Amino acid sequence: MSRIVLDAIGGDHAPKEAIAGVAMALQNGFLQADEVVLTGPEQQVREAVKAAGLPSEIEIFDAPDLLSPSDSPTDAMRKKPRNSIAVGMQLVKEGKAGAFVSAGSTGTVVAAATLGLRYLEGIRRAAIGVIIEGEKHPFIVLDVGANPTPKAHHLAQYALMGSAYYSCQFQNDAPLVGLLNIGSEERKGNTLVRDARGMMQNMPINFHGNVEGSEVYSGDCHVIVTDGFSGNVLLKVSEGLAEYLLRMTCGEMMKAGIAAEQIKAVQKAVMPRVDFSEYGGALLLGVEGYVTICHGRSMAPAFANALRFAHRALAGKVNEHIVEAAKSLNLTGSSGNGSGEEVSNEETR
Numbered sequence: 001m002s003r004i005v006l007d008a009i010g011g012d013h014a015p016k017e018a019i020a021g022v023a024m025a026l027q028n029g030f031l032q033a034d035e036v037v038l039t040g041p042e043q044q045v046r047e048a049v050k051a052a053g054l055p056s057e058i059e060i061f062d063a064p065d066l067l068s069p070s071d072s073p074t075d076a077m078r079k080k081p082r083n084s085i086a087v088g089m090q091l092v093k094e095g096k097a098g099a100f101v102s103a104g105s106t107g108t109v110v111a112a113a114t115l116g117l118r119y120l121e122g123i124r125r126a127a128i129g130v131i132i133e134g135e136k137h138p139f140i141v142l143d144v145g146a147n148p149t150p151k152a153h154h155l156a157q158y159a160l161m162g163s164a165y166y167s168c169q170f171q172n173d174a175p176l177v178g179l180l181n182i183g184s185e186e187r188k189g190n191t192l193v194r195d196a197r198g199m200m201q202n203m204p205i206n207f208h209g210n211v212e213g214s215e216v217y218s219g220d221c222h223v224i225v226t227d228g229f230s231g232n233v234l235l236k237v238s239e240g241l242a243e244y245l246l247r248m249t250c251g252e253m254m255k256a257g258i259a260a261e262q263i264k265a266v267q268k269a270v271m272p273r274v275d276f277s278e279y280g281g282a283l284l285l286g287v288e289g290y291v292t293i294c295h296g297r298s299m300a301p302a303f304a305n306a307l308r309f310a311h312r313a314l315a316g317k318v319n320e321h322i323v324e325a326a327k328s329l330n331l332t333g334s335s336g337n338g339s340g341e342e343v344s345n346e347e348t349r
Helices: 016-027 042-051 073-078 084-093 106-116 152-170 191-200 228-255 260-274 300-316 318-326
Strands: 004-007 036-040 059-062 099-102 127-133 138-142 176-180 206-211 223-225 281-285 290-294
Touching: 004 016, 004 084, 004 300, 016 036, 016 042, 016 300, 036 042, 036 084, 042 059, 059 084, 073 084, 073 106, 084 099, 084 106, 099 300, 106 281, 106 290, 127 152, 127 228, 138 152, 138 228, 152 176, 152 191, 152 223, 152 281, 152 300, 152 318, 176 191, 176 228, 191 206, 228 260, 281 300, 281 318, 290 300, 300 318
Parallel strands: 004 036, 004 099, 036 059, 099 290, 138 223, 176 206, 176 223
Antiparallel strands: 127 138, 127 281, 281 290
């Protein structure tokens, strides 16, 4: 199923920017109108669709339960079952859509996906994988928030999923996989990292070993594996630092008397490499269906790119690549949600 569900009211600037993102995606040919499904309070969403001049064939599924910033993932699922995230995830579960995109609460999206959708065969925990532009090439960091307290075999499976994902998305048959650590030496790190390293060394991946923070952007690795807590901190510090450096650099250029046109040219060249909206969102790897999690501050370009991103994941059959890779080994002895292992649904944003 190639249809993509967009949570029309998820995010700080929805529904206006979410709907504007749909219009931009259609204008740019990222997908067709009949491939988009919207969830949210029907009347509110319909008015936004009409105001944006979108085609009438775009289907809207009513989701009247509004979520607030204070709602925990548990509250969202139990007390407000007809929210836009839950309704959209149900459409994926029922096979009425192949992908779901949301800029709503990361914790609620992860909870809805891990509880509502099955894990892929051979996978025990989901991970959020974000693509970042590095000095030499794009790289993927996972996990950046789905599971703050993983076990060693979860990190090993992240390595497997990240490698399969990168191979599929960037046509690289042997992406280099690194494990984020406080040092490159084999004995560095806590028990979790050391145990995970031992597993990764014996896996059918191109394992580089430990990667220090200073090597994340300038190094050779295509996939960086870490726990959800560390990954989330890395991602947000990176975003904040990039914005700070860009502001400071442009400010100093202005003080130095550099022409405004030249400053704008520099900004135009740099922004695509540091702006989260270029990819639009991060894929939740490990669950059936394709779940894309967008930044809460997403504007129209980010939503448009997230829809394109989801469409590419569907077309590239990323999940099939992950399942095929997972069949090559068995790290846990079982798969699926019936393992008795508690699902982590901590709020991450």
